[in-house]
Amino acid sequence: MMYVLIFLQWICVLALAPLTVGIVRKMKAHYQNREGASILLPYWTILSLMRKEMTITRHSSWVFRVVPFVVLATAVCLALLVPSIAYGILPHAASNIFLIGAIAALGSVFLVLGGMDTSSTFGHMGSSREMTLAALVEPAFYLVLSTLGLLAGVWSLDGIVGYFAMSPWSAVVPVASITLLALLAVILAENARYPVDNPATHLELTMVHEAMILEYSGPYLAMLEYAAAIKLTVMLVLFMNLVLPFGLLHPAFGLALIPVALMVFVAKLTLGGLLVATIESTIVKMRFYRMQEYMSVAAIGALIGFILVLIGHTL
Amino acid sequence: MPTSLYLYLIEAAFVLPLVGAILALVLYRVHGANTATQFLFAASGVVGTIGIAGYFVSGQGNVAIQVISGFTVTPLAAFFLALVYLGTFLTSIYAIQGLRHYKKIYSIPWLNVTSALFILGMQATIMSGSVVAFLIAWEVMSIAAYFLVIADRTDDSLRAGFLYFLMTHIGFVCLASGFLLLAQGNVFATWSDVALGAFLISPQMLSVAFLLLLAGFGSKAGLVPLHQWLPYAHPQAPSHSSALLSGTMLKVALFGFIQSLFLFPFIPMWWALVVIVVGLGSGFFGALHAAVERDAKRLLAWSSVENMGLIFSGVGIVLVLRTLPDSPVAWSLAGTMSIFVVLHTVNHFFFKTGLFLAVGAVASATHTRDLDLLGGLARAWPLFSGVFLTLALAAAALPPLGTFFGEWMYLQSLAVAMSVLPTSFAVASALIMVVLALIGGLAIFTFVKLFALVFLGRARSDHAEVTTRMFGTLLWSPLLCVVGSLLVAVSAGSVFSDVAMQDAIGRVASLSVMPGASINVWFVFALFALVIIGVYLIRRAFTNVAPVRITDTWDCGTPLTPRMQYTATGFAAPIRFFFRSVLVSRKDLIKEPIAAGNPWIARRRLDSTIGSLWEHTLYMPIAYWVMRASTWTKRLQSGVIQLYLLFVVCALAVVMIIAL
Numbered sequence: 001m002m003y004v005l006i007f008l009q010w011i012c013v014l015a016l017a018p019l020t021v022g023i024v025r026k027m028k029a030h031y032q033n034r035e036g037a038s039i040l041l042p043y044w045t046i047l048s049l050m051r052k053e054m055t056i057t058r059h060s061s062w063v064f065r066v067v068p069f070v071v072l073a074t075a076v077c078l079a080l081l082v083p084s085i086a087y088g089i090l091p092h093a094a095s096n097i098f099l100i101g102a103i104a105a106l107g108s109v110f111l112v113l114g115g116m117d118t119s120s121t122f123g124h125m126g127s128s129r130e131m132t133l134a135a136l137v138e139p140a141f142y143l144v145l146s147t148l149g150l151l152a153g154v155w156s157l158d159g160i161v162g163y164f165a166m167s168p169w170s171a172v173v174p175v176a177s178i179t180l181l182a183l184l185a186v187i188l189a190e191n192a193r194y195p196v197d198n199p200a201t202h203l204e205l206t207m208v209h210e211a212m213i214l215e216y217s218g219p220y221l222a223m224l225e226y227a228a229a230i231k232l233t234v235m236l237v238l239f240m241n242l243v244l245p246f247g248l249l250h251p252a253f254g255l256a257l258i259p260v261a262l263m264v265f266v267a268k269l270t271l272g273g274l275l276v277a278t279i280e281s282t283i284v285k286m287r288f289y290r291m292q293e294y295m296s297v298a299a300i301g302a303l304i305g306f307i308l309v310l311i312g313h314t315l
Numbered sequence: 316m317p318t319s320l321y322l323y324l325i326e327a328a329f330v331l332p333l334v335g336a337i338l339a340l341v342l343y344r345v346h347g348a349n350t351a352t353q354f355l356f357a358a359s360g361v362v363g364t365i366g367i368a369g370y371f372v373s374g375q376g377n378v379a380i381q382v383i384s385g386f387t388v389t390p391l392a393a394f395f396l397a398l399v400y401l402g403t404f405l406t407s408i409y410a411i412q413g414l415r416h417y418k419k420i421y422s423i424p425w426l427n428v429t430s431a432l433f434i435l436g437m438q439a440t441i442m443s444g445s446v447v448a449f450l451i452a453w454e455v456m457s458i459a460a461y462f463l464v465i466a467d468r469t470d471d472s473l474r475a476g477f478l479y480f481l482m483t484h485i486g487f488v489c490l491a492s493g494f495l496l497l498a499q500g501n502v503f504a505t506w507s508d509v510a511l512g513a514f515l516i517s518p519q520m521l522s523v524a525f526l527l528l529l530a531g532f533g534s535k536a537g538l539v540p541l542h543q544w545l546p547y548a549h550p551q552a553p554s555h556s557s558a559l560l561s562g563t564m565l566k567v568a569l570f571g572f573i574q575s576l577f578l579f580p581f582i583p584m585w586w587a588l589v590v591i592v593v594g595l596g597s598g599f600f601g602a603l604h605a606a607v608e609r610d611a612k613r614l615l616a617w618s619s620v621e622n623m624g625l626i627f628s629g630v631g632i633v634l635v636l637r638t639l640p641d642s643p644v645a646w647s648l649a650g651t652m653s654i655f656v657v658l659h660t661v662n663h664f665f666f667k668t669g670l671f672l673a674v675g676a677v678a679s680a681t682h683t684r685d686l687d688l689l690g691g692l693a694r695a696w697p698l699f700s701g702v703f704l705t706l707a708l709a710a711a712a713l714p715p716l717g718t719f720f721g722e723w724m725y726l727q728s729l730a731v732a733m734s735v736l737p738t739s740f741a742v743a744s745a746l747i748m749v750v751l752a753l754i755g756g757l758a759i760f761t762f763v764k765l766f767a768l769v770f771l772g773r774a775r776s777d778h779a780e781v782t783t784r785m786f787g788t789l790l791w792s793p794l795l796c797v798v799g800s801l802l803v804a805v806s807a808g809s810v811f812s813d814v815a816m817q818d819a820i821g822r823v824a825s826l827s828v829m830p831g832a833s834i835n836v837w838f839v840f841a842l843f844a845l846v847i848i849g850v851y852l853i854r855r856a857f858t859n860v861a862p863v864r865i866t867d868t869w870d871c872g873t874p875l876t877p878r879m880q881y882t883a884t885g886f887a888a889p890i891r892f893f894f895r896s897v898l899v900s901r902k903d904l905i906k907e908p909i910a911a912g913n914p915w916i917a918r919r920r921l922d923s924t925i926g927s928l929w930e931h932t933l934y935m936p937i938a939y940w941v942m943r944a945s946t947w948t949k950r951l952q953s954g955v956i957q958l959y960l961l962f963v964v965c966a967l968a969v970v971m972i973i974a975l
Contacts, residue, residue, distance in 0.1 A: 050857065050858040050859065051858070051859050052859060053859060054859070054863040054864065055863065055864040055865075055866045056863045056864070056865060056866070057865075057866060057867060057869075058865050058866065058867060058868075059691070059772065059867075059868055060771075061691075061693035061694045061697070061700070061770070061771065062693065062697055062700075062701075063693055063700070063704070063771060069847055069851060069854075070847070072850050073843060073846040073847045073850055076846045076850070077839075077842055077843060080842065091838070093834050093838070094834075094838050094839065096727075096834045097730075098727060098730075098834075099714070099723070099839065102712075102713060102714050102719055102723070103714065103839075105713060105759060106708075106713050106714060109711065109713060109759060112763055112767070113704075113763065113766070113767055113771065116763075116767035116768075116772060116881075117767075117772060118772070118868055119690075119691070119772035119773040119875065119877070120868045120869065120870070120875065120880075121875075121879050121880065121881065124772070124885070124886065125881065127767070127881075127886070128881060128885065128887075128888070128889060129889060131759070131760050131763055131764070131886075132760065132889040132890055132893070134756065134759065134760075135606075135753075135757050135759060135760040135890070136753075136756060136893070137756070138752040138753065138755055138756035139748075139749040139750075139752040139753045139756070141752070142726060142748055142749075142751075142752040143745060143748055146745070146748060147745075149730055150733050150734045155727065155731075214869065215868060215869065218858075218859060218863075219854055219858035219859055222858070223850070223854070288889070289892060291889075291893070292893040299749060302749075303745065303746075306745050307742065310738065310742070310745075313734070314738055
């Protein structure tokens, strides 16, 4: 039963990851008074990329070819280890908060190496910026995760989501509100969204993630695009599961509720996509050289959130 | 193993480097002398490691054993001795081939004699049983290290060596006075005498002694603000000696500090807080300077400052937790933090030794350590770049290498501390975690930069246009370091996994405080391997596997040159900008007119330097006042003989007044 749920959760995230990207794009198009492409377009993009011929620059080495595998593998691991449609199914030791942070960091590192192995200024610029952002976002990321762990009394994401699901909404979410805001800031930075990065443009000096993967083509590009979609889905669903911890499965509920949980999952993805699209349509991208302000605000927010939770914890 | 056998082995490990030194001098001009000497050093390392293993296996691993009169092996000493032996082994293996290109630069026989004395000094420091033996051995180690630093006799090395010589002797004075304060002036006191005597000393005097010892050991370990010499001195030594200096000698300083903690009858909390602040400060400044550094070996030296800072902060946290009375939770957290200290000591030893040797191999093939001039070496040396990448991942504390597990223990202990300790400690833990995460992020930045700028992209200058292949023998030691780091991961991993954690609850009521404070590495390793294989198979089966088209990098229609790539300086520009107030970085546009009278025709260049905050706020003011004072005293030195006679008479008069 447990393994069925783990497998189901994993497959759902993997299957619906491109859909998240499609939903966000569609909603952004609506904000801009455009019709927008079909929300299924990311699937077609990935499928057609898989069939295309690859070109690889002569100035790259074996690292360039290893990168897509490692990046996709870290994303697939995240999809397995982060609770999305059920809780109480993963061993605590496997979904430990710092382990998940480290796996995410490993993915960023290899993405950066791929960008550096192109010998193009675009790739190098994106890599330099991505590495800086990844370094500066760590304090807020780890403190937010520990604060949630402190609140829930458990150091695994599975347990944290479980605690949120089992407690009354008004007892946990308001206390953790500042922490969750800091988490949102971290998620936007980690996934290269506004106000940190602009995912919609190519070849603008503003971009980070797209610059790194510029030299990739064909199946390798499909792998990297897919990995980015998985990471966005996982983090967005985690955030939604903490803000609205309803409709989550537990092994004790039995299999009959699976369709309900799946519908809730899709609804959360849609809401999360709406949230991201709203953020991206209502605020402007920050200048890169003001990023330390954004990161400081995230870290200070995480500290304030920690103190709030600590007060609640000791009372 | 019977007691006598492993004692003989440890004694042999002590004698073999000396034999090597004598051999190096006897065979001064003989071809192959270096190989023979290095084999003896390596043999010393192997024999010593077996001896230490025997010491632990024989069941006497919890008692002190006298090796020779005045020199003992305690359990703590045995651990650090093992690092010295392993370091000797790894660096000597490398030096067999590594020194071959440098016959014109170094006087190799004398270099080997110095190395032998250095190795002996480290062993003797760790085994010494009394104050005087410790101080003498420490001084032998320090002086030998000085000669290693100035081995190539260039101006840079002499300047760095002078700075080192000065700082190490300031440190020595601190150590000697600290120990003598504790031992009440008895130089020949053994450690147990000192510990007993310390009960009779007033708390104020104890505090002074503690701060002196912290300054003494801290100056050797590179803690701020006494770290200034380390990034200059360590890189100037030959690469295998740099590895020994950074990977091993710093651990001897750590050993000295930990051992002297046992001399104090009690440790008040504010001492421990000083250690934490100094440690985290070193970690931050080391990580920040490493992130913006462009000299590969100096980058590694800055990273040593960072890692020693982390280890010392861990020691400080252990000390704080031990001061909390009647708190089993705090004591078990002290246990887990001790695990961090041990693990990180071993991990730092492996990755730093390996990286220094690997960077040395790169430098000997390309004749430069400047990251702005390298690049593209992964195509020339695929295997070597793989080893380097693994070591860089270890240094960045990423899974699945050993360093990750050590740092995980640190983070997890802080997280647990937040929930179980009183509020003030919880807030302190959160602040420490913020600093720690920032240091960790900067470390990842540093080592990604190091690997990417050396191995990826295109060669940025003729230096990196190598066509020679990497010597296999240069690869062995870094490869062994990778194996070591993985072994740490596997052994630490099995301790941290759920099942083993439950067994350990009885002994250290460690992380049973809360569920989930454990990581199951086997699961993660297996998952990662399976996923990569799965992705690879799916890619083979379902996507276009036609041979790839090799093209040029997309260039917007203008051919790209290697000079259009980012350099290390450019890569670190955001970090330099964000931390510009701490880094004291300066950019000057220098304009030199070519034709006099026409200001428009000029040669322009950009000069960018990174200063040190401590140099500006601490060292320069001190230097200024010392210079002022000496200018003032110079007035006495008029060169008139009558004046000097007057001084003599005055001095005599003062002496008479005091004496009578």
